[in-house]
Amino acid sequence: MALVHEAIVLNSTATEIAAKANDPTKSAGDQSQPEPKNGVVSRFMGRVRRFFHRSDPTLPYGTLSQSGANEDTTPKGTDAFVGSKTEAALMQWSKDSGAPELESIRNSVEIVQVWPFSSANKRMSTLVKYVRKDSDTGNSRTFWRLYVKGAPEIIVQDCSLMLHGSYHAGPPSPMSVGGSPSELSTVPPSPTASVSRTPQTQPDSQSVPLLVLPDGSSGTPATGTARPSPLTLAIPSGSDSVDTRSAISLSPPSPGAPFGRGSDDLLNVGSAYHLQTPGTPMGSRVTSPSPSTSEQSFVFPASSPGISVVPLGHDQLDEVNHAILEYSNRSLRTIGLAYREFDAYDATLFEADKDDELVKDLTWLGVFGIEDPLRPGVIESVEMCKNAGVMVRMVTGDNVHTARAIATQCGIYKPEEGGLIMEGPHFRALSEEEKNAVIPRLQVLARSSPDDKKSLVDWLRNAKQVVAVTGDGTNDGPALKAADIGFSMGISGTEVAKEASSIILMDDNFASIVKAMMWGRCVNDAVRKFLQFQLTVNVTAVLLAFITAVSDSNQASVLTAVQLLWVNLIMDTLAALALATDPPNVELLQRPPDKRNGPLITLSMWKMILGQAMLQTVVCLVLYYKGGDIFGLDTNDQYENMQLRTLVFNTFVFLQIFNEINARVLNNQMNVFHRITKNHFFMGIFVLILVLQVIIVEVGGVAFKTESQNWKLWLTAVILGLLALPMAVVVKLVPNGWFDWLPTSVTENYYQPEDLTWKSPKDIIQQEFNSHAMFKDTRSISSHDPTPAEKSPSVTDKTPKTGRSYRRHKSSAGLTPVAMMVPALTMSAVGVHNSAEGTQPRLVDGVFIPIPRSPSVEDPSETDIKK
Ligand SMILES: Nc1ncnc2c1ncn2[C@@H]1O[C@H](COP(=O)(O)OP(=O)(O)OP(=O)(O)O)[C@@H](O)[C@H]1O
Numbered sequence: 001m002a003l004v005h006e007a008i009v010l011n012s013t014a015t016e017i018a019a020k021a022n023d024p025t026k027s028a029g030d031q032s033q034p035e036p037k038n039g040v041v042s043r044f045m046g047r048v049r050r051f052f053h054r055s056d057p058t059l060p061y062g063t064l065s066q067s068g069a070n071e072d073t074t075p076k077g078t079d080a081f082v083g084s085k086t087e088a089a090l091m092q093w094s095k096d097s098g099a100p101e102l103e104s105i106r107n108s109v110e111i112v113q114v115w116p117f118s119s120a121n122k123r124m125s126t127l128v129k130y131v132r133k134d135s136d137t138g139n140s141r142t143f144w145r146l147y148v149k150g151a152p153e154i155i156v157q158d159c160s161l162m163l164h165g166s167y168h169a170g171p172p173s174p175m176s177v178g179g180s181p182s183e184l185s186t187v188p189p190s191p192t193a194s195v196s197r198t199p200q201t202q203p204d205s206q207s208v209p210l211l212v213l214p215d216g217s218s219g220t221p222a223t224g225t226a227r228p229s230p231l232t233l234a235i236p237s238g239s240d241s242v243d244t245r246s247a248i249s250l251s252p253p254s255p256g257a258p259f260g261r262g263s264d265d266l267l268n269v270g271s272a273y274h275l276q277t278p279g280t281p282m283g284s285r286v287t288s289p290s291p292s293t294s295e296q297s298f299v300f301p302a303s304s305p306g307i308s309v310v311p312l313g314h315d316q317l318d319e320v321n322h323a324i325l326e327y328s329n330r331s332l333r334t335i336g337l338a339y340r341e342f343d344a345y346d347a348t349l350f351e352a353d354k355d356d357e358l359v360k361d362l363t364w365l366g367v368f369g370i371e372d373p374l375r376p377g378v379i380e381s382v383e384m385c386k387n388a389g390v391m392v393r394m395v396t397g398d399n400v401h402t403a404r405a406i407a408t409q410c411g412i413y414k415p416e417e418g419g420l421i422m423e424g425p426h427f428r429a430l431s432e433e434e435k436n437a438v439i440p441r442l443q444v445l446a447r448s449s450p451d452d453k454k455s456l457v458d459w460l461r462n463a464k465q466v467v468a469v470t471g472d473g474t475n476d477g478p479a480l481k482a483a484d485i486g487f488s489m490g491i492s493g494t495e496v497a498k499e500a501s502s503i504i505l506m507d508d509n510f511a512s513i514v515k516a517m518m519w520g521r522c523v524n525d526a527v528r529k530f531l532q533f534q535l536t537v538n539v540t541a542v543l544l545a546f547i548t549a550v551s552d553s554n555q556a557s558v559l560t561a562v563q564l565l566w567v568n569l570i571m572d573t574l575a576a577l578a579l580a581t582d583p584p585n586v587e588l589l590q591r592p593p594d595k596r597n598g599p600l601i602t603l604s605m606w607k608m609i610l611g612q613a614m615l616q617t618v619v620c621l622v623l624y625y626k627g628g629d630i631f632g633l634d635t636n637d638q639y640e641n642m643q644l645r646t647l648v649f650n651t652f653v654f655l656q657i658f659n660e661i662n663a664r665v666l667n668n669q670m671n672v673f674h675r676i677t678k679n680h681f682f683m684g685i686f687v688l689i690l691v692l693q694v695i696i697v698e699v700g701g702v703a704f705k706t707e708s709q710n711w712k713l714w715l716t717a718v719i720l721g722l723l724a725l726p727m728a729v730v731v732k733l734v735p736n737g738w739f740d741w742l743p744t745s746v747t748e749n750y751y752q753p754e755d756l757t758w759k760s761p762k763d764i765i766q767q768e769f770n771s772h773a774m775f776k777d778t779r780s781i782s783s784h785d786p787t788p789a790e791k792s793p794s795v796t797d798k799t800p801k802t803g804r805s806y807r808r809h810k811s812s813a814g815l816t817p818v819a820m821m822v823p824a825l826t827m828s829a830v831g832v833h834n835s836a837e838g839t840q841p842r843l844v845d846g847v848f849i850p851i852p853r854s855p856s857v858e859d860p861s862e863t864d865i866k867k
């Protein structure tokens with residue numbers, strides 16, 4: 001029932017999570033079309049950025065043909081792909097760049113083997129068989145080409161060559177295949193060219209993909225004498241070359257300018273296309289229906305004039321990394337592409353379960369950047385989570401730069417607050433102690449594997465935090481299952497993710513999680529309000545009935561059975577209706593969450609229950625025993641005695657009625673009327689109880705054993721009842737601190753706010769600086785004496801045992817172990833600031849060191865530290 005979160009682990013990019021629902025399959029006129037396999041089709045705004053090596057659009061096809069996306073053939077589904085969003089974006093790109101129909105590509109290649117995308121090693125590969133006829137010799141040649149695509153910085157490590165060069169205008173040679181570097185010519189690159197999306201101007205079905213130069217030259221294909229081939233590449237007349245390398249560094253984003261807008265080189269791929277999780281079996285051997293067709297359609301780019309295969313040396317690697325970095329820093333998801341060729345069939349390699357042995361000595365082709373813009377409302381939702389004491393972390397498979405850019409955009413990553421970014425491989429290598437130090441500050445985990453996601457969730461749960469996880473993919477399954485609450489995406493989520501989750505977000509919207517949190521807290525509060533009210537009535541009623549019955553000569557209680565039934569009705573049915581119907585409001589999200597095992601009845605509630613019960617009992621007993629004297633009623637007279645008893649009953653009920661107003665507010669907030677008019681149920685029931693009480697007292701004498709009251713007695717009952725309100729103020733003024741001697745299980749219900757605060761960068765630097773100095777001192781000592789930092793509880797205690805001790809550890813010396821782990825930390829943190837490229841945080845052992853803010857003139861201490 002209690003839906004509280006101390007940490008939300010956000011799987012994948014926040015942008016995806018907030019993908020807006022839009023189901024084109026549901027539109028009228030589509031009835032004849034079968035529902036996609038998952039029953040959902042979603043809309044995805046995506047753009048594929050420049051293809052680093054854009055020499056040949058056929059290149060991605062080998063992999064795309066087996067990708068997890070399909071063209072949406074529904075009547076409404078023109079220009080759309082369904083399936084993996086990443087794949088769909090790539091295919092949309094190839095389609096927009098003038099590639100032939102996906103079906104024809106698929107039919108024209110013979111796929112020998114597919115190793116599907118694995119989230120663990122972040123790549124997929126496809127082995128394709130080609131049979132090519134050489135136009136000069138007429139001989140056929142059979143070869144196998146392995147296409148690999150995935151995380152570029154990982155793939156490039158397995159590359160030893162790279163494709164490089166420029167195109168000449170004019171006919172590319174259509175038939176030479178798989179040229180070796182010696183057959184290739186190299187043309188000096190032109191530094192100015194870039195590529196833009198070109199409208200498909202060719203009426204011919206065998207349209208030619210175009211490269212257009214930024215000088216505005218239109219897309220007239222310079223096919224020359226070339227045989228029109230669907231995959232032939234043409235360059236517009238007037239330009240003679242396109243440099244495939246320089247394009248990567250063109251048009252860096254102007255700061256502040258909305259990304260992608262107005263930049264010519266942006267390949268805007270499908271502002272809306274459909275997605276569907278593919279039904280195509282992956283991982284099995286696939287054979288092409290007609291091998292012969294593969295003979296006709298593919299031109300290998302390396303054979304084109306001006307394209308060469310060069311060794312991937314240091315400079316080239318720099319260049320590739322620069323491209324990746326540039327794309328990533330613009331929040332683009334990067335996908336690298338590489339290939340390798342085999343002249344002979346190698347059964348052990350080609351039929352292996354894993355492609356590890358194959359993915360070696362690759363030739364690097366290029367990198368894609370895919371944009372997935374932030375959905376509206378994500379930034380606000382993250383902010384709301386923060387105010388609600390919920391820490392949002394992003395755990396993604398994307399690379400660290402992309403992750404950082406996105407997390408910064410949506411407000412998850414706050415280096416100035418001490419937040420850290422790590423990469424999965426570094427995270428995996430952390431010891432328990434290091435994890436204890438790093439995870440509390442970890443805001444982004446990039447290039448993470450499914451196991452990383454799960455182990456982070458496990459750690460947080462061990463630290464007694466309540467963890468919610470959102471996820472869409474199969475790779476999120478373990479984390480979704482391990483979390484307290486797993487949220488899966490109803491639209492874009494896979495079946496596995498949905499199975500593993502406890503809640504499915506029908507709209508894939510992160511804001512819905514915030515809403516769920518608000519409702520959860522509301523329900524939790526409703527139960528507490530009701531409990532608080534009911535317990536007060538119970539305690540008083542029992543005490544009154546007992547004391548008066550024992551002291552009475554006839555053992556008659558002051559409250560009759562029928563009166564107690566009425567009281568019971570007030571406190572059960574009507575109170576439940578009145579108190580549990582408070583609508584949720586954003587104020588619920590402006591307080592810290594409840595502790596995982598916080599008490600249901602909090603200390604504030606106990607105070608109120610006991611305080612009010614005391615007041616009610618005392619008032620009623622005084623009235624009962626002294627009322628005769630006070631109001632001049634003769635208790636020996638049956639009528640007047642009855643009047644006095646009725647007065648006690650009436651006062652008792654009014655005390656409850658006004659205490660019901662108190663019960664609306666659970667915390668120490670003084671204004672109990674806050675938002676009272678927003679709950680019409682409460683107002684109605686309040687009036688109903690008042691009216692019924694008047695009727696019972698004035699008319700129901702026979703059944704309820706009451707006697708009509710004069711105005712003085714009525715006034716007395718109401719005024720005494722009203723005492724409940726000032727009593728609540730008095731109770732709230734009693735500090736909770738007075739009860740610190742009670743066990744924490746009673747006194748602490750909130751996850752304490754100090755847990756959620758970070759140290760300022762100044763503190764961090766100061767602390768790291770001290771630790772560094774300490775480390776230097778200890779290095780000179782041969783035996784390893786524990787430093788004060790190591791002696792600190794956060795270092796020695798492996799796992800926090802209780803919420804309380806955990807908190808203390810974190811707030812005391814949480815940062816020091818990072819310093820012990822990375823002695824260079826301070827230096828780099830300071831160094832970054834002074835260095836020329838000081839905008840890049842340093843990555844030390846996977847931990848991103850936050851950039852210190854510029855020292856303010858007012859704050860000389862910060863300047864001192866840097867010296
Ligand atoms: N279909 C694909 N083919 C090749 N590489 C891919 C593909 N999809 C993703 N990648 C690579 O893997 C990375 C994402 O990895 P993974 O899918 O494990 O992460 P994730 O957190 O589940 O991502 P998301 O949920 O955002 O898709 C991407 O940055 C990209 O480099």
Ligand SMILES: [Ca+2]
Pocket residue numbers: 011012472473474475476
């Ligand atoms: Ca995913």
